[in-house]
Amino acid sequence: MLIGEYSYNIDPKGRMNFPSKIRDYLSEIFIVTKGLDNCLFVFSMEEWNKLAEDIKRLPRSKAVAMQRFYFGSAQEIIPDKQGRILIPINLREYANIEKEVVVVGALNRAEIWNTDRWKKVCDDLSAESIAETMEELGF
């Protein structure tokens, strides 16, 4: 299961470190795509293939948008010996990533965020709605 929050800086060459714990979970090669709310999604090959299969089976009307969104933006990523990755420029632009970056575990995927955006998202998470949902779950 992917959990945790990790902060890094992107170096002048566009490389960013990628948390070793998440790397271990994803194995040597994985997929980065556009995600929701202008973050990037990171999938293991296994999860990615599942998603691809599901998208294939969608009715045409929904499939086209999903295909363009995910396949169009997807990139195979292989970290270098030091565990760094290089994110394609179009994805960096999409996610507003320039310098400070956060990698966040999210169950079956990881997410990459512009740090400021991430902070904002966290602030906006209303404590009440969380509490409410917890109650629904019986916790």
Added chain:
Amino acid sequence: MLIGEYSYNIDPKGRMNFPSKIRDYLSEIFIVTKGLDNCLFVFSMEEWNKLAEDIKRLPRSKAVAMQRFYFGSAQEIIPDKQGRILIPINLREYANIEKEVVVVGALNRAEIWNTDRWKKVCDDLSAESIAETMEELGF
């Protein structure tokens, strides 16, 4: 699987570079045809033959239009030593391709777009519909 987004300029002689990653997948020779939404489709010979078979099996009424659309516009493409391709003028006109071009991976085919058109298509992808479909898929 064909994925990713790659940007190039068409040079004064009408040549455009073609991404090596997609070239590798398609092998030495492939097919370009008119596609949906005024883009161009790029198929591997294998996929192309499959499509041709499928079209053959259609009921006559539907087959004629499909045949005219796909076979009529199809062209075999062989990249030069540097990996560039030359797109026939009728296809360039169809897709409004003049200078800035994007090549996009889409699972079993690639698409070639006028850059501005592609941007527009991406912008029009509604975030809600993507989110909704994701939820349906259980991601």
Added chain:
DNA sequence: GGTTATTAGTGGTTGAAAGTGGTTGAAAAC
């Protein structure tokens, strides 16, 4: 608790591959 060993993270260099521009020569068109 302090020292050492190990792993995580950062910066920089280099060489191969990807990408771009231009030239030439054969074939087709006039």
Added chain:
DNA sequence: GTTTTCAACCACTTTCAACCACTAATAACC
């Protein structure tokens, strides 16, 4: 026979992946 076109090269530039070397942080051990 001349001109035009275009595929096939050649040469150059840029990019980026693969290293190497170093520092910081963490874990293990005495």
